[in-house]
Each structure stands twice: as C-alpha cells, then as structure tokens.
Amino acid sequence: MVKDQEFLKSKASYCLDLAKKMGATDASVTVGHSISETVNFRNKSLEASDRSDGLALSIETYLGKRRSSISSSNLLDENIKTLIEKCFETTKITPEDEFNSLPDKNLLAKQISSLNLYDETRFENDKKIKYLKDLEESASTDNQIINTESSFTENKSNFILANSDGFCDGYKTSSFAASCVTVAKDENSMERDYEFSSKRHLSDIKQAIDLGNKAAKQTIRKLSPKKIGSEKISIIFDKRISKGMLSAFASAISASAIARGTSFLKDKIDQQVFANSINVIDKPDIVKGMGSQNFDSEGVNSNTLQLIENGILKNYLVDTYNGKKLNLKSNGRSGGTTNLYFEKGNISYEDLLKKNSRSLYITETIGHGSNLVTGDYSVGATGFLVEDGEFKYPVNEITIAGNFKDMFKNILLANDLEFEYSVNSPTMMIEGMTVAGK
C-alpha cells in the first residue's frame, strides 16, 4: 500500500520544524512515496517482473535570500536530521540571490478539487500476465513478426508538499501503462515499431488485442523501406511526432529560458509566432488527465492558460524564481506544462494527406536535433511517401530540417485531436522543410 497522507505529513512537518529550529528563515519540503509493479513479456512468455517501492524527500532551506537544497530516499529521522544540518550549513555559505523566495502566499492553491487522478484498483500480476498474453497473441498473428516484447506497469503514488508559510497539501495519483514493441522481418530489412496506452484509470486502458494488432500492423508496413532524394517537400507529422513540436515550444517559452535569454522566443509576447489559425492551450484541470494537477511543484494554483491565440504568443510558463526576475507573477507552471494541446484544425486527416500531390508522412524521428537558442531543427526520420493521398512506400535513413521560427508559421492542423497523453496534437503538415536523403 502506498503510504497515507498522515505519514507523509508527519515527515514533512518534522523537516520544517527542524529547519526552523536550526535557524532557517523559510523552508519547503516534498515527501513522496511511489509503488510500481511491472510485468514484461517476450514472444508470448513471461520475461521479467519488477517491483519498486520508493520514498523520496527533498528539502529547500532559506536564510533570507540564500537558498540550498538536499534530497534523499532515506526517511529515518536520524538521517533527515544529518541532512538538514548539512543543507543549512550549505545555505549559510551560498551567496544571496535577490530572487530567491517561497511563492507569494496569495498565489498558493486554496482548495483542491477532485480531478479523479487516483484509481485504487489493484491489477494483480496474474491479470497483467493474462493481458500481455492476449496482447502478444494478437501481435504475432502475421509470420513476418519475429519478436514481440510487451509490458504492463501499474503505479500508485502519493505526496505532500509543505512550506513554512503554512501550505501543506498533496494527493494520490495512479497510472496504468501497457506497451508493445514488435520486430518484423522480410528478405530486405528488419524493422521495429510500437504502440502504447497510458491512463490514470485501469478501465481506460486500450484493449490488449487492439494494442497488439496496431503495433504489428505499424511494424509490417515499414518493411523494405527506400531512401529518397534530397529535396524540399511538404511534411506530414503523425500525431505521435507532432506533439513533440508542442514540447519544443513549451521548453522555449519557459520563464527560465526567457530570463536567461537562451530562447528563440524571447521578447515575442503579443507577436505572431504561429500561423494565425493556431491556438495552443495548457489546461491543468482535465478530469483523469495524464498531466492534470491541483497546484504546481511550488504549491501555486494553476489555471488554464491560452499560450497561443490565433498564432500570437500570449503567455510564458512562469515559476516563482524566474517570474521575479522577469517581473511576472507565477502562473503555476513551476515544473512545466500540464495538459498541453493544439486546438484541432478544420481539415480532415484524409484531406490533409491529399492536400499536395506528393508529401512525406513521418512516423518516427531520432536524435536530439532541436536547438532552442537558434530554433534550428534537424533530426533523423522514418516514414512513408504519400502520393495523391495514398501511402506509396516506406522511407528511412533520411533527415528532415528547418527552423522552428519558419516551421511554426507554416503549420496546418487536421481535425483529429484526441486526449491520450499529457501533450496532444492533431496530425500536422508543415511546408517548406528540407529532406536530406540520397
């Protein structure tokens, strides 16, 4: 069983009391407990089971504008005492920073509403095994599939965040995740692809059979890929890739990147950064949402933010420290975005495929080719050549490149948005990027 609120609260107040007693002017502490159980399958038989049970504690102590932090997994009182002593000693010799402080009291979350983020259902390992058997059975019906690997993870977590201004709150969350990776082989090639489902509640997880079928289908269609020539071509990003554009955008508008001047979107508030049909929203209070939260990692209340309105940048993601630096109030985004998404576009998926006589449909990218200082983007890619709306043949060993500043202004979104993850995007088309191939 995951530790209850009372236990975590008692640890948190022990830490705060001790820090105060030693002379800290302020302190904040997070105590968490998480239990997770994973079962792994390979080629229709059990491969591994993994159980983890972890406590975690992190404390920040302040002496005026001086601050330092410690973290530990050992929650014995004696160990906590040694660590807080060490932390406070370090705080004393750390230079002052005028922006260091606990969050403004009036921004702290007052009452928390239930977002239904915890499902207490216990999915015993035997049931996980049954699920994975069904999944791999359906993934291996085609004889081109030569290897299947799948896993089911169940996680239950609880935490308490407390600070010396009297904030003390936390809540339980759960997650259930099933995934399947399949390898297919023909005379020319060997390819891998995957499918997964991750939800707060067990009953929302995709059916094992559907997951296995989809992974296999997606892998087989990649066999015998071709390399294409280097050219400018319109690129369609599958949903699982298009959401990555949102993640890059979110990193570029974090108050930390803006305050440090290391973002290509610095000083762009109220300016056009996306095509004018584009709206981007970050919504923390979606019931059962994978990214939902009642408050951010500092205890600050978080409301829905419209980040992009008709292509115009309206908000950064602001935490207390960097907010003070930029003269902005925290908007409860210490720790980043919550449920981030593009509002859906007007064109159907089918029409998007047909929009150009020839386009490249990307299903996977590899490499870390996003430079958020300059906006330059260059990654390895795999996908399909699409002609007149039809998937013609798989393509690999190519790269796609451009600059976010231009790419964002040339985005066209389909109307197929679904809320599956914490970041969600419809299928996306971008014109004017370069493909490097033969």
Place this chain on the structure above:
Amino acid sequence: MSDFFNKSDLTRQDADKIVSETLNNCDDGELYLEQSKSESILLDDNKIKSSNYSSDLGFGFRAISNEVVAYSYSNEISKDSLKNSSENLKSTLKSIKGTYNHEIPKSNKKFYKDINPIEQKTLDSKLEVLNKVNDFLRKKDGSVRQVTASFAGEQKSIEIIRSGGEALTDVRPLIRFNVSVMLEKNGRKETGVYGIGGRQSYDDYLKNDNWKNVCEEAFRIASVNLESKPAPAGEMKVVLGPGWPAILIHEAIGHGLEGDFNRKKTSAFHDLMGEKVASEGVTIIDDGTIDNRRGSLTIDDEGTPTERTVLIENGILKNFMQDRHNARLMNTRSTGSGRRENYRHIVLPRMRNTMMLSGNQTQDEMIKSVDKGIFAVSFGGGQVDITSGKFVFNCTEAYEINNGKIGSPIKGATLIGDGPSILKEVSMVGNDMMLDPGIGTCGKAGQGVPVGVAQPSILIDKMTVGGTKL
C-alpha cells in the same frame, strides 16, 4: 566503504540467509546494496543558482531462472523489506527451477581510488572556481551574453551478496565540470559547451588553472558557430575529428553489439559474428580497465571484473558485450559489461569505454582527398534504432570541405547512417587516437550510465548530412 547493516535490524547473517534461501533454486541472482552521495552546484546568469546535496540508499534483489528475471527494490534496508522482496521474487519464479551458478571471476586490480570527491574540495573553493569562470568569460569578450558553469560529484558504494554468502564491493568516485557560454553578435545567438571529468578528485582535473582551458574551448566553439552558414543536405564524404566524435562508434556499432539485442535477434548484427562488418584496419574495443576514466569499472554491477573486450578486429566481428544473464543464455561468458544506473534498475549489458584504435594515416591526408564534404569536429548527442541499424548524431562544430580545403563553419546538422554498413565506408583511419574529455552518459531503457569513447580521425566515404541547403 559503507556498512549497510549497522543501522538496520537486518544483520549480514540474516541477509546471507535470505539471499541463499531465495536464490537456491534459481540460475543466478544477487542482492545489490548501494549507497550514493552526490552534489551538484550550478552557476547561471551571474549567480550561484543552485546547490544540491543528495544521499540515496537502497537495495535491489534479483532472481533469474531460465529466461525470466524477477526484480524487486526498496530504499528501506530492513529485515521485513528484504523478506517482502524475497516473497515477491519467489512468486514470480514459482514454477521455474534453475541451478545456481556460483562461479564468478576474481581480480585484485582497481582502476580508481576509494575517495569521496565531494569531501575533497570545500564548497567555498568550488564556488570560487565557478565565479572565476563567470568573470573570466564575461571579461573576455563583449559578445558573451550568458555563462553557465557546474560541478557534479558523486561517490557510490556498492556491495553484491551472492547465494552462499560471497560478497563483492566497490567504491566509485565520479566528477564532472562543465561550462556553457552563449554569445550574441549582430542579432545572432550561439552556444558553446565543453566539459571534463572522470573518477578522480575535482582538483586532479582543475590543476594548473585548467578551468581556463575549458572556458576557452566553450568560447571557441560558440565563436565558430556565430560565423556558421546553413549546412548542406544530402550524401557526401565526412571526415570526423579524433576523440568525442567516437560517439558515432558508440551509436552505430556499440549498441548493436550488446548481448541482449543479439540474444533476442533484434539487433541488425545478430547473425554477423565472424563476418566482415568494417573496412580492413578498423579495430574496435570496449574497455572498462583504463585508469580513472568515466566509463571504467573495477567490477561491473554483477561483481564481474571488467576487461578489455575486442569487438571488431581488423574489420571482423569478434565479440558481443555480455552480462551474466545474456551470456548464460548464449553459452558464453560475461565480459564484465553488466551495468545498472542504480539499485532501482535491472542489470543490462552496456558499454564502458568504446574505442576505435589508431591506423596510420593523417587528418591532413583525409581532408586533402575530399572534393566536397564536411569535417565534423564536435558533437552533441546521438541515437540509434537497433533493429533497422539506422543511427544519427548531431554536429555542434563542423566545416565544409571544398577541393581538399577546410571552408566555412556550418550550422548544427544531424548526420544519419546505417550501422552495419557505415564501417565499410571508412576509407582512412588516422594515427591520432584521442580519448574524449570525460563527459559521456549513455541512455538505454531509461537508465543512464557514465561511458567513455575514443577514436582517431577517420574518413567516411558516404553519409547523409541533414542540412537545409540543397
């Protein structure tokens, strides 16, 4: 050395008993105990932005029978907690019986000292170095807009208890010093990053004001990039500089030669043992035994002493990298490559220091032989799709080559290639093998472990460069 039993109701005798009783009917497994102390101190934006100290303690209990691995970890070292884990392992493996293999090789060699680098340098003197870095760079040039400098230090003590009570221990220090600088000129911003590190004390790396060299290098890379032009797109010749660019070897070849992917036949290399996979003159080894290197280990995380494993010899594929589990299933021996990020994770076969050895040509000869291509000196990160064999890495410093001469610097671009065939495209191997500066972290299945790489300059006849200029 940590005593894992002095503050617990669990005695060593209890632990031995529970371990032996749990693993009795298994093929392999162990109790892995770990205590780590780590710190990170960060200067950013003219200020000491954070100083964090962390201490972590826990165990991971593993039992293996046939192909099934059962694992359970906890950060509470107690009798109850270990018994719970034991029950958990037994319930997974209830119907699968094995025969425990007690054999584990021994060695007296150690590749680093039992030090705690965090305690060997005062916080004050660490802060002083970071402030000096900031002042030095900001005074150096008016174009400097941002300076970030950091220290990261760690001491990890481990103990491995095997069935029958055999115990193996190791104490592993690790440090890293990093500088990043952002310049702005005529409205353009570019960053340069450089770092150093390994398994010695901070001062072993910082003596003779070596921090200045780190600053100069970061500054030089950023300055070069301020002048960079759009990179070309398409297939061309690529000259790689010595040292850190060997992450190409790590991604293109290394991962594909890890035992697990080959046992499962999901690596593009699984049926190529004994075959020619590289040009003549190409020899690649994975070595855990180089003194004080970031990727070195006295024993791996299963207790096996590390070694120098020849992967490719003169173009021929010779060995895979193995942990005990995959080695047993493939009827071979562990190469001391079983590693885990920490006690929360299972052991996987991983790289240590992966190196291509020197040949006898010069970088100059390589450049002169290229009509049109690029010269890549420094990289960010890389990634590989083990199954298709396709790999990428990102240039952070590269130049055009035109008619045998190095030309303008080019913008960061991704290079993509095919692992099993790329080494056949190596047409020249330099005489200038160099180790990387000690900064690599390799990610696999969500676990990061410190690694090293090395190579001489090499000429690759054909690779796809992912620029924007057609």
